[in-house]
Amino acid sequence: MxxxxxxxxxxxxxxxxxxxxxxxxxxxxxxxxxxxxxxxxxxxxxxxxxxxxxxxxxxxxxxxxxxxxxxxxxxxxxxxxxxxxxxxxxxxxxxxxxxxxxxxxxxxxxxxxxxxxxxxxxxxxxxxxxxxxxxxxxxxxxxxxxxxxxxxxxxxxxxxxxxxLKVKPKILIISPEPIVIKDKTKYARSLVPKTVPLENVVFNTGRIAALITGLITGDLSLAGEGMEDSIVEPARKPILPLYFEIKEKLKDMGALGVCVSGAGPSILAMFDPNTPKSVIEKIRKYVIKEYRKKGMETHVYNARISDGAKVEVIKG
Amino acid sequence: MxxxxxxxxxxxxxxxxxxxxxxxxxxxxxxxxxxxxxxxxxxxxxxxxxxxxxxxxxxxxxxxxxxxxxxxxxxxxxxxxxxxxxxxxxxxxxxxxxxxxxxxxxxxxxxxxxxxxxxxxxxxxxxxxxxxxxxxxxxxxxxxxxxxxxxxxxxxxxxxxxxxLKVKPKILIISPEPIVIKDKTKYARSLVPKTVPLENVVFNTGRIAALITGLITGDLSLAGEGMEDSIVEPARKPILPLYFEIKEKLKDMGALGVCVSGAGPSILAMFDPNTPKSVIEKIRKYVIKEYRKKGMETHVYNARISDGAKVEVIKG
CATH class of the missing domain: 3.30.230.10 (Ribosomal Protein S5; domain 2)
Structure with a gap:
């Protein structure tokens, strides 16, 4: 087969x-x-x-x-x-x-x-x-x-x-050319603290609950607020070039929520599905300019939430 | 007024x-x-x-x-x-x-x-x-x-x-006569650890997300699984008489999820709304017997999720 x-x-x-x-x-x-x-x-x-x-x-x-x-x-x-x-x-x-x-x-x-x-x-x-x-x-x-x-x-x-999901948001993936790090995922995981202050636990449990509520009910503003993390992202600052510098600005420009994609360095920004192309285009230009200032090249991709794996039988 | x-x-x-x-x-x-x-x-x-x-x-x-x-x-x-x-x-x-x-x-x-x-x-x-x-x-x-x-x-x-909430579960509140503790809430809060191992953070964020998903979609089994806590309840064991002893048994007998109510000692158990009265009654008897064995009196209340505060104007 x-x-x-x-x-x-x-x-x-x-x-x-x-x-x-x-x-x-x-x-x-x-x-x-x-x-x-x-x-x-x-x-x-x-x-x-x-x-x-x-x-x-x-x-x-x-x-x-x-x-x-x-x-x-x-x-x-x-x-x-x-x-x-x-x-x-x-x-x-x-x-x-x-x-x-x-x-x-x-x-x-x-x-x-x-x-x-x-x-x-x-x-x-x-x-x-x-x-x-x-x-x-x-x-x-x-x-x-x-x-x-x-x-x-x-x-x-x-x-x-x-x-x-009640509504499928627009997604923007900002993906700087990565600095080559050997065993990146392993290293990124090693940066995450082994113990976490209780107040950060309260913060993150509250936020993930908001994220889930927003996604299921279609309240993407709430979901966006639920994308804040007080534990992992701050600890990974050394391997997240420009993330903290541009995050708030992206929200000011129209993103409902902004987070690091996996262990980074890519960034995921979430938008209302009806966000005008002009807004996305403005953000794209801003992001590329900011990374260039720091001597980095970045890709900015429009994306959507996708389906799962698809299988085709070629020969029974 | x-x-x-x-x-x-x-x-x-x-x-x-x-x-x-x-x-x-x-x-x-x-x-x-x-x-x-x-x-x-x-x-x-x-x-x-x-x-x-x-x-x-x-x-x-x-x-x-x-x-x-x-x-x-x-x-x-x-x-x-x-x-x-x-x-x-x-x-x-x-x-x-x-x-x-x-x-x-x-x-x-x-x-x-x-x-x-x-x-x-x-x-x-x-x-x-x-x-x-x-x-x-x-x-x-x-x-x-x-x-x-x-x-x-x-x-x-x-x-x-x-x-x-898509479905309103049946709730059972098991409420032992409290041992008098001065400033109980303050004391109960002092038992909660100030820092938490990362694996417990992962556990709790996963569970709260399951709880919310289950409540909103009406999957009360999932919501019940989402009521597990690896941080606060274990730390409060000294002020939670019999909780850990009876919890699994309550689930075996039909509860979808069991947790401590606030700082305890009350226990909240969640059930499908169609749970027969006989199941609840059996649990009631079991619980009262178990507490009595330890020399404690307990109340077992049938409850529902309630509305918010209601206000009546008596004199304009």
Whole structure:
């Protein structure tokens, strides 16, 4: 059997939702071609990696192979699997690149073996993430796999729920060319404090509750206020060039909420769906100018919340 | 002008929502009679306190007088105000007793002076709480004033939002006769850790998001899972007799979620609205038996989420 799966980039945290919230974003997608043959052993191999970010994907032990092995192991299956990865999601920007590859792989296998266990599939794809980030973190993969905005509200056992959205906001992703940091996600996680003052806990629990309320009821102003984080973003200031400098200005110019995308350096800004193009264009120009002043190039992308991974059977 | 206001008891925290979430509960209500006369000075006086818990309310500087003075100050008003308090909400049980008195007072004054600024009114009533608890905490007063389930997602400035509920659950309040602790709320707050391990922050932010999602979408099972708290309840174990011993059993017997009501010792259990009476009755008997084994008497009340404060003009 041959299948082709695509899974979108994603933005984790959304402010106060460190390790629990993520949003699928229709900016970039990875494709994974999966060929499955009968076998009485487990064999998983990546036979090709192409696409603009292919140089970042090791041919052995990448997120796709690890996730595929985990999939077979978990469901007690044996097969010979060959993978071809098309790596389009930029690496190191905080857009869930490794998660997209793992999610596409798992989505294809779920289709092939007719498995519809969302919590289990997210857990498997998160294992794939382990090779990219040092530990399995399920937020990005959950978003890329299921689409929309996802909440992981329990880790052991893993439990995921999709947040129903009344209104789909406009999203702007501001993505500076990253400074190359080895093991970026690991380093970014090491900056997060191990203990947190109670007042920040109160702040963040209040904010995530506002974010969820706003998203479900369609009150995007409230959701935007709910994107404030007092714990993780301040701690990561050293790896977030210009974020704190431009954030309030973006809100003054029309953004309802502004947060760091995953471990950064990308920034996610949320807007009312009816925001005029002229407002977005003005912000785009402002942002590019501000980064240029500091000698940095940045991309500014219009985006939307995307669907989950899509799978096509190429050969039954 | 003469007015009569009533405001219900409330349950703060709901598990992970320490200082940010509370629910109005139709178990008990305080009444406050407010007589307003023209004056060019500010004068606020409690002329009578009656009701079963009147002995706990000082005639000077109670939550009602403090809230009334704060009300006049904040809105630049002058008047002579006389208050009569009927104190029905039990004191020291974690049912927002002092908050109910303050909320009723503020609701009456808001009606009299035609003020509809929810955030401001909650802030004023919370000032009333200061005399009862040592610091203004707005969660109980917000619930008693506005009704339903309220979220305080910002402290400075204070911002309150009512969570829209798709389904109104059945509530059971288990309320052991409290051990008398001087300045209970203050003491209970002192038990809460000043810093929190990051993993507990992740746990609680995930859970409060699940709670809110479940309440708004009507998925009460999810909401119940969202009532788990890894920070405040464990820290308060010394003042929560039997809570941890009976919690899992209550869930096995049919409760969707179980949490401490405010600073305790009362316990709130949430049920599907269609839960048969026989299930509730079985739980009631079990609970009373368990407390009796430990030599404690307990009350078990059927309740519902209540409306906010109600005001009647007695004499225009």
């Amino acid at each position: 041959e299948l082709k799966a695509k899974a979108y980039s994603s933005s984790a945290n959304l402010g106060p939702g460190y390790d629990v919230l993520a949003m699928a974003v229709n900016l970039f997608y990875d494709e994974v071609f999966v060929k499955i043959e009968k076998s009485d052993r487990i064999s998983v191999e990546t036979v090709n990696v192409s696409g603009p970010f292919s140089s970042y994907v090791p041919i052995h032990e990448n997120t796709a192979t690890v996730a595929a092995k985990e999939f077979l192991k978990r469901y007690g299956l044996r097969a010979k699997i060959k993978l071809e990865i098309v790596k389009n999601v930029p690496v190191g920007r905080g857009l869930g690149s490794s998660g997209a590859t793992a999610a596409a792989t798992v989505a294809a296998l779920a289709k092939a073996f007719n498995i519809s266990d969302a919590n289990g599939l997210v857990e498997i794809a998160a294992e794939g993430e382990r090779v990219a980030a040092g530990s399995p973190h399920p937020d990005n993969v959950a978003a890329s796999l299921l689409g929309g905005v996802v909440l992981i509200y329990s880790r052991k056992p893993l439990k995921v729920v999709k947040i129903p | 003469e007015l009569k206001a009533k405001a219900y008891s409330s349950s703060a925290n709901l598990g992970p929502g320490y200082d940010v979430l509370a629910m109005a509960v139709n178990l008990f209500y305080d009444e406050v009679f407010v007589k307003i006369e023209k004056s060019d000075r500010i004068s606020v006086e409690t002329v009578n306190v009656s009701g079963p818990f009147s002995s706990y309310v000082p005639i000077h500087e109670n939550t009602a007088t403090v809230a009334a003075k704060e009300f006049l100050k904040r809105y630049g008003l002058r008047a002579k105000i006389k208050l009569e308090i009927v104190k029905n909400v039990p004191v020291g049980r974690g049912l927002g007793s002092s908050g109910a008195t303050a909320a009723a007072t503020v609701a009456a004054l808001a009606k009299a002076f035609n003020i509809s600024d929810a955030n401001g009114l909650v802030e004023i009533a919370a000032e009333g709480e200061r005399v009862a608890a040592g610091s203004p905490h707005p969660d109980n007063v917000a619930a008693s004033l506005l009704g339903g389930v309220v979220l305080i997602y910002s402290r400075k400035p204070l911002k309150v939002v009512k969570i829209p």
